[in-house]
Amino acid sequence: MTLAKKPYKKPLAKKMYPYFFIMPFALLVLVFFILPAIATIIMSFTDLNASMKINFVGFDNFKRIFTDYSMPQILWNTVLFAVITLVFSLFFGLFISIATQYFLKGKLTAVIYRVLWLIPSIIPAVVYVTFWKYLFDPTEGGLINKVLLLFQPDSDPISWFTKIAMAIVIIATIVSTTSGGMILLSAAISSIPEDLYKAAKVDGASEKSVITKIILPSLKWPLMYITISDLIGFVSSYFFILLLTNGGPMRDTTTLSLYAYQQAFNLKYYGYGAALSLLVVLISLILTLWLLRLFDFDEMIKPSRIED
Amino acid sequence: MSTSIAKKLLVHTYMLLFTMPIIGMIIWYFLSATLNGTTGQFTLENFNFVKEPIEYAGVVLPAIWPIVLNTLVYSILIVVIEVGIAVPTAYAFSRLDFTGKLAAMKFLFLMRSFPGITLIIATFFILVQMNLVNTYLGVILVAITGSLPGRVYIMKGFFDEVPWDLEWAAMVDGCSRFRALMKVLVPYVLPGIGAISVFSFLGAYGEWFLFKLFIFDDNMLTLAGYLSRLVTKENVILNYGLITAIGLFYTIPLVIFYIFTQKIFLKINMGGAKQV
Numbered sequence: 001m002t003l004a005k006k007p008y009k010k011p012l013a014k015k016m017y018p019y020f021f022i023m024p025f026a027l028l029v030l031v032f033f034i035l036p037a038i039a040t041i042i043m044s045f046t047d048l049n050a051s052m053k054i055n056f057v058g059f060d061n062f063k064r065i066f067t068d069y070s071m072p073q074i075l076w077n078t079v080l081f082a083v084i085t086l087v088f089s090l091f092f093g094l095f096i097s098i099a100t101q102y103f104l105k106g107k108l109t110a111v112i113y114r115v116l117w118l119i120p121s122i123i124p125a126v127v128y129v130t131f132w133k134y135l136f137d138p139t140e141g142g143l144i145n146k147v148l149l150l151f152q153p154d155s156d157p158i159s160w161f162t163k164i165a166m167a168i169v170i171i172a173t174i175v176s177t178t179s180g181g182m183i184l185l186s187a188a189i190s191s192i193p194e195d196l197y198k199a200a201k202v203d204g205a206s207e208k209s210v211i212t213k214i215i216l217p218s219l220k221w222p223l224m225y226i227t228i229s230d231l232i233g234f235v236s237s238y239f240f241i242l243l244l245t246n247g248g249p250m251r252d253t254t255t256l257s258l259y260a261y262q263q264a265f266n267l268k269y270y271g272y273g274a275a276l277s278l279l280v281v282l283i284s285l286i287l288t289l290w291l292l293r294l295f296d297f298d299e300m301i302k303p304s305r306i307e308d
Numbered sequence: 309m310s311t312s313i314a315k316k317l318l319v320h321t322y323m324l325l326f327t328m329p330i331i332g333m334i335i336w337y338f339l340s341a342t343l344n345g346t347t348g349q350f351t352l353e354n355f356n357f358v359k360e361p362i363e364y365a366g367v368v369l370p371a372i373w374p375i376v377l378n379t380l381v382y383s384i385l386i387v388v389i390e391v392g393i394a395v396p397t398a399y400a401f402s403r404l405d406f407t408g409k410l411a412a413m414k415f416l417f418l419m420r421s422f423p424g425i426t427l428i429i430a431t432f433f434i435l436v437q438m439n440l441v442n443t444y445l446g447v448i449l450v451a452i453t454g455s456l457p458g459r460v461y462i463m464k465g466f467f468d469e470v471p472w473d474l475e476w477a478a479m480v481d482g483c484s485r486f487r488a489l490m491k492v493l494v495p496y497v498l499p500g501i502g503a504i505s506v507f508s509f510l511g512a513y514g515e516w517f518l519f520k521l522f523i524f525d526d527n528m529l530t531l532a533g534y535l536s537r538l539v540t541k542e543n544v545i546l547n548y549g550l551i552t553a554i555g556l557f558y559t560i561p562l563v564i565f566y567i568f569t570q571k572i573f574l575k576i577n578m579g580g581a582k583q584v
Contacts, residue, residue, distance in 0.1 A: 039430035236423030
């Protein structure tokens with residue numbers, strides 16, 4: 001009687017069994033994610049530099065952020081780069097996915113356009129940037145200068161990378177990130193039932209109202225996801241900038257995250273770099289929360305009242 | 309009818325306009341690599357780097373074949389390690405009960421959306437303390453920690469799709485839990501393992517940033533790291549023919565790989581859409 005009532009107790013070996021499966025992953029995460037996260041916070045309170053000696057300096061690094069004379073320009077660059085790149089890559093992603101999934105649905109040309117747009121994101125970054133370097137090459141060997149020289153044979157080649165460096169970085173990033181949004185948006189549009197379009201046509205709806213009343217409302221989720229992940233990406237990563245201009249000329253294309261990288265790895269101010277990194281994390285966090293609020297996240301995860 | 313043709317024409321005009329730079333880019337890569345810069349004649353001399361060490365910006369570059377070997381070794385190592393860690397982890401998250409599982413899964417989700425690049429400064433410091441700078445082990449550990457959360461997430465989706473009955477049937481027939489995993493579940497999630505292998509390979513093949521940061525020895529570079537050194541060596545690229553030739557040499561196998569594995573991508577895209 002009492003034996004049957006006794007609840008089953010897992011032996012210790014069985015309890016430990018699952019941990020054995022996640023052990024390698026957990027160890028990696030501990031050493032190369034949690035530890036660096038804690039180290040970043042600690043380092044931001046030290047003046048760690050090339051000598052690799054830890055010396056606590058309190059809030060000096062954070063005070064330095066506010067007094068850094070290049071900070072206004074860097075913050076402005078970050079905003080400019082993130083906002084313009086986001087707006088245009090969202091616009092192109094939307095345009096291409098509506099064009100290929102609604103206007104040219106099922107056509108071979110639609111597939112060709114989409115594959116062509118995928119190519120910039122498939123090509124490795126190191127190869128991709130060579131094209132932009134060639135296009136805007138400051139000598140007469142560059143494509144744009146070559147074309148300009150055809151029209152004005154006696155003019156000097158223009159040094160594009162000193163004049164419009166930020167625009168070049170932004171264009172190159174837009175062309176390569178558009179495809180990510182395009183894939184998600186295309187998938188969302190293709191899942192809209194055909195009957196909806198037909199019903200709209202029967203009711204005499206214009207193409208404009210089909211797009212604004214049927215297609216766009218169904219894209220709220222993917223648009224939110226793309227906006228948040230792209231924005232965090234643009235604020236925190238700097239791969240194209242590093243390859244294209246290395247932040248130059250002067251600091252014209254240096255964004256906040258690249259500035260952190262340069263402070264740490266070029267100037268060896270690891271402490272200050274860590275403090276700047278913390279600022280990047282903070283900005284990403286605030287942006288995410290703000291966007292979730294803007295997109296009415298709570299409203300969106302409420303169950304639908306029509307279906308079921 | 310004519311309005312619909314006019315509309316199609318308009319759409320095509322815009323699409324062609326937007327797509328033109330990309331078409332131009334693809335054509336340029338091939339022309340630049342195979343034409344002589346001054347005479348404009350067809351030549352393969354830009355591809356001489358496969359035969360002999362060549363000179364760029366006044367420096368003799370390391371021979372290409374050891375670098376190709378490095379690339380293959382590094383990529384295959386990454387694939388093996390990532391699959392070897394992601395599969396058991398995803399299995400535990402999908403099938404086993406343990407204390408802290410929910411918290412661990414929330415943490416996994418947070419890790420996926422966290423801008424991991426911001427931790428690179430502290431990671432560098434930790435690698436210095438562990439004496440792992442300028443070693444493959446250091447690069448591999450950092451690289452896989454960054455990409456594993458995504459792989460585990462995909463793999464967990466595949467394990468979730470397998471009906472429990474299969475595993476129960478195997479265990480009723482006398483399999484241990486581990487044997488059931490290896491003999492019954494793994495064959496069932498093979499497409500998922502294929503998918504994460506492809507993603508891992510592509511990630512490893514394109515990795516240049518960690519090599520730029522953590523590897524100082526030119527003979528240890530992979531193709532991506534090697535090209536990134538060339539592209540950023542001077543402010544201006546001095547010999548586009550050579551750089552695009554190496555670029556094509558590096559990219560064409562990748563494109564072929566894409567063509568053969570595109571079915572896996574379709575599968576993942578659909579699975580992903582369902583999960584969102």
